[in-house]
Amino acid sequence: MKNIVVLTSSAQSLASVEIISKDLQEIYLRFKTQDVSVEICDINNRTFYEKDLNAYRDCIFACIHPGVIRSDAFTKVAREMKEGDKLLIHVFGDFARQAPFFYEAQKHLKGKQVAFLPPTRTYGDLIAKLISNKKSIMPTSFPVDLKGWQPKDDVSDFNQKYSISDEIIFVYGGRISRQKNVEQLLEWFTSLNSTIKRKLFIVGKFDDFEVASIGNNLKLGELYQRLIPYESNEVIFIDHLPHEELYQFYNIADYFVSFSTYHDEDFGRAPIEAILCGTRCLLSDWGGFRDLIQDFPETVTGITVSLNQNGLELNTPSDFNPAKKKHSDDARALEDKHSKETCFKSLSLIIQNKLPEYEGGTGLLESLATRSRSFFYNKNGELLTESYRLLYKNFGTNI
Numbered sequence: 001m002k003n004i005v006v007l008t009s010s011a012q013s014l015a016s017v018e019i020i021s022k023d024l025q026e027i028y029l030r031f032k033t034q035d036v037s038v039e040i041c042d043i044n045n046r047t048f049y050e051k052d053l054n055a056y057r058d059c060i061f062a063c064i065h066p067g068v069i070r071s072d073a074f075t076k077v078a079r080e081m082k083e084g085d086k087l088l089i090h091v092f093g094d095f096a097r098q099a100p101f102f103y104e105a106q107k108h109l110k111g112k113q114v115a116f117l118p119p120t121r122t123y124g125d126l127i128a129k130l131i132s133n134k135k136s137i138m139p140t141s142f143p144v145d146l147k148g149w150q151p152k153d154d155v156s157d158f159n160q161k162y163s164i165s166d167e168i169i170f171v172y173g174g175r176i177s178r179q180k181n182v183e184q185l186l187e188w189f190t191s192l193n194s195t196i197k198r199k200l201f202i203v204g205k206f207d208d209f210e211v212a213s214i215g216n217n218l219k220l221g222e223l224y225q226r227l228i229p230y231e232s233n234e235v236i237f238i239d240h241l242p243h244e245e246l247y248q249f250y251n252i253a254d255y256f257v258s259f260s261t262y263h264d265e266d267f268g269r270a271p272i273e274a275i276l277c278g279t280r281c282l283l284s285d286w287g288g289f290r291d292l293i294q295d296f297p298e299t300v301t302g303i304t305v306s307l308n309q310n311g312l313e314l315n316t317p318s319d320f321n322p323a324k325k326k327h328s329d330d331a332r333a334l335e336d337k338h339s340k341e342t343c344f345k346s347l348s349l350i351i352q353n354k355l356p357e358y359e360g361g362t363g364l365l366e367s368l369a370t371r372s373r374s375f376f377y378n379k380n381g382e383l384l385t386e387s388y389r390l391l392y393k394n395f396g397t398n399i
Contacts, residue, residue, distance in 0.1 A: 001035055001036065001037055001057070001058070002035060002036045002037070002058045002059075002060070003036075003037050003039070003056045003057065003058065003059045003060070004028060004031055004032075004036060004037065004038045004039070004059075004060045004062065004351075005039050005041055005056070005059060005060070005061050005062070006024075006025060006028045006038065006039065006040045006041065006062045006064055007041050007043055007048075007061060007062065007063045007064065007065070007068045007073060007074070007077070008021055008025060008040065008041070008042060008043070008064050008065040008068070009021075009042065009043050009044060009065040009067035009068060009071070010042050010044050010045075011044055011067055013065075013066075013067060014175070015240075016174075016267075016269055016270075017065065017066065017092060019269070020092065020142050020267065020269065021064050021065045023142065023143045023144075023145070023340070024062075024064040024090060024142070024143070024343075025040060025064060026340070027143060027340060027343050027344050027347060028040075028062060028064070028347070030344055031347075031348075031351070041073075043065075043067065043068055043071045043073040043074075048073055048076075049072065049073065049076060053076070053077070053080040053081070053082075054080065054082065056085075058084060058085075059081075059082070059085045059086075060085070060086045060087075060088065060351055061077050061081070061085065061086070061087045061088065062087075062088040062090070063087075063088065063089045063090060064090050065092075066091075066092045066093075066094060066098070069089070069095075069098045069101050069102050069105075070098060070101045074101070074102075074105050075104070075105040075108070078105045078106065078107075078108035078109050078112075079105075079108040081108075081109075081112050083112075084113075085112065085113065086113045086114075086115070086351070086355050087109070087112065087113065087114045087115070088115050088117055088347075088350065088351075089114070089115070089116050089117060090117045090119075090140075090142075091116055091117060091118040091119075091123060091127065091266075092119075092266065092267065093123065093262075093264035093265060093266035093267065093287070093288070094263075094264040095116075095118075095123075095126075095127060095130070095264065096126065096130065096263075096264060096368055096391060097263070097264065099130070099365055099368035099369040099372075100368075100369045100370075100372055102361075102365075102369070103361060103365060103366065103368075103369030103370075104369075106358070106360070106361055109358040110357075110358055110359065110360055111357050111358070112357065112358055113354065113355035113356070113357060113358075114136055114355060114356070114357075114358040115136055115137075115138050115350055115355045115356070116131065116136055116137045116138065117138055117139070117140040117350075118137065118139050118140075118266065119139065119140065119141050119142045119266060119267045119288065120139060120141075120266055120267065120268075120287070120288035120290075120291040121139050121291055122266075122287055122288055122290045122291055122394075122395060123139075123264070123266045123287065123288055124137045124138075124139045125394060125395075126264075126391070126392070126395055129362065129364050129391065130361055130362055130364055130365040130368070131358075131359075131361060131362065131365070132359040132360050132361065132362055133356050133357070133358065133359040135356040136355070136356045136358060138350060140343065140346045140347065140350070141337055141338045141342060141343060141346070142267055142269070142338070142343065143338060143339065143340040143342075143343040143344075144269060144272050144273060144276065144335075144338040144339070145339065145340050146247065146273065146276050146277070146335075149243070149244055149247050151247075151248065151251040151277070152248065155248070155251075155252055158248055158252065159252070162201070162236070163233075164199065164252065166197065167197045167198050167199045168196060168197065168198040168199075168254050168255070168322045168323070168324060169198070169199055169201070169252060169253045169254050169255070170189065170198060170199065170200040170201070170253065170254070170255045170256075170257050170322075171200075171201045171203060171249050171250065171253040171255070171256050171257070171274070171279075172185060172200070172201070172202050172203065172204070172256070172257050172258060173203045173204060173246060173249070173250075173256070173270045173274075174203075174204050174258065174260070174270050175204055175205065175207060176202060176204050176205065176206045176207065176223070176227070176237075177206075177207040177223065178223060179260065179261070179262040179263070180258065180259070180260040180262060181259040181260060181261060181284070181314060182202065182227060182259070183223075183226060183227055184259050184314055184316065185200075185257060185258075185259045186200075186202075186227065186230045186235060188259070188316040188317075189234075189235065189257075190230065190234075190235070192320070192322070196322060198234060198322060199233075199234050199235075199236065200234065200235050200236070200257075201236050201238055201249060201253075202235070202236070202237045202238065203238045203239075203240070203241055203246060203249060204239075204240060205239060205240050206223060206224045206227075207223065246273075247273065247277055250273060250274040250277035250279050251277045251278065251279070253274065253277075253279045253325075254279065254280065254322065254323070254324055254325045255279065255280050255281065255282055255322065256270065256271050256274035256275075256279050256280070256281045256282075257281070257282045257283075258270065258271060258281075258282075258283050258284065258289070259283075259284050259303065259314055259316070260283075260284055260286065260289075261284055261286045261287075261305060261312045261314065261396070262287075263392075264287065265284075265286055265287035265288060265289060266287050266288035267288050268283070268287075268288045268289050268292060271283055271289070271292060271300070272292070272334060272338055275292075275296065275299055275300070275330060275331055275334050276331050276334060276335055276338075277331075278325065278331055279325065280299050280300070280301070280325065281299065281300045281301065282300075282301045282303065282317075282320070283300060283301070283302060283303065284302070284303045284305055284314055284396075285302035285303055285304055285305055285396060285397040286305045286312075286395065286396045286397075287395055287396075289302070290302070290395075290396075296330045296333070296334065298330065299330040301317075301320075302397070303315065303316060303317060304397040304398060305396035305397045305398065305399065306396075306397070306398040306399075307385055307388065307389060307392075307396070307398070307399050308385070309382070309383060309385060310383070311383055312396065364390065364391065368391070375387050376388055
């Protein structure tokens with residue numbers, strides 16, 4: 001019997017991470033048959049560490065939560081995997097920042113079958129700088145499913161609730177943090193031609209913890225105090241919404257906007273959900289957003305990203321002329337790529353076939369793991385742009 005052991009984590013993390021992890025768990029459970037067992041293991045449950053992995057035969061280990069790599073459970077799997085076993089690592093982003101954890105465990109993976117499954121080509125190219133055998137990197141889209149949700153024919157109640165009439169509607173959905181460049185988004189939006197009737201809805205929660213950006217540390221509440229003065233009849237902050245109402249926003253919006261340059265921005269679930277609702281996007285040309293910009297140029301407009309001594313800089317479009325929503329066929333193509341069925345088929349092929357053997361990490365992985373913060377910053381806390389560029393070259397427009 002083939003055994004699939006799915007490693008996840010119940011520890012609190014970002015909402016988007018939890019949704020993706022839950023969706024992946026659902027996909028893996030579909031493999032369960034009389035000949036295939038599927039076991040979901042929470043790395044926070046200590047019983048996993050007592051398991052004798054030698055008792056499993058023809059075993060496939062799947063890491064579906066970024067917290068797994070930072071755990072002793074990952075080291076246990078790497079150490080105890082047998083010949084013929086496989087390890088699938090779904091990469092959410094931030095893999096480079098997990099280098100110190102992965103570097104120690106990966107010493108046990110040499111010669112074993114391992115696949116890295118980033119959801120975008122752009123992030124796959126970043127991993128390729130850290131892993132010796134590039135064949136181990138197999139971009140595999142995360143599943144996004146809007147089935148079961150349908151836009152309402154009559155949106156008058158929704159429009160009345162949020163005071164929407166004939167304005168051009170912009171929506172940002174996600175964490176409100178410096179990493180997401182929400183302040184720069186607000187500055188750009190308020191600078192648009194004042195004759196254009198428009199509204200911007202910022203939907204999400206302010207970060208309630210100190211976050212690290214490139215060269216910046218924000219203290220609790222500081223970002224809120226900086227952004228809330230922007231609130232007006234044209235800029236509306238809305239707390240976290242249930243998915244049905246958020247999708248309704250995406251459905252009526254003309255643009256989804258995100259200026260994020262979060263250091264390992266990757267999947268971009270929110271813009272994909274928006275496009276599936278028929279909405280165009282204005283996105284930073286950074287990380288996984290680059291795949292959307294390149295694949296759907298008629299629907300997704302990119303904002304170029306440059307690097308200087310102070311960090312990343314967005315070249316916001318000064319000549320942007322917003323318009324009301326128009327029909328696009330991109331939603332169907334995107335749904336085919338990111339559907340749960342597509343994800344299931346991709347994983348089926350990976351599970352059935354022999355995987356490349358892990359050969360080890362590159363010198364860049366070792367530098368990231370052993371030098372950690374000093375790889376990016378000097379002793380004065382200043383960004384080392386050449387080191388940063390070494391890792392993130394081509395992750396942004398002009399990097």
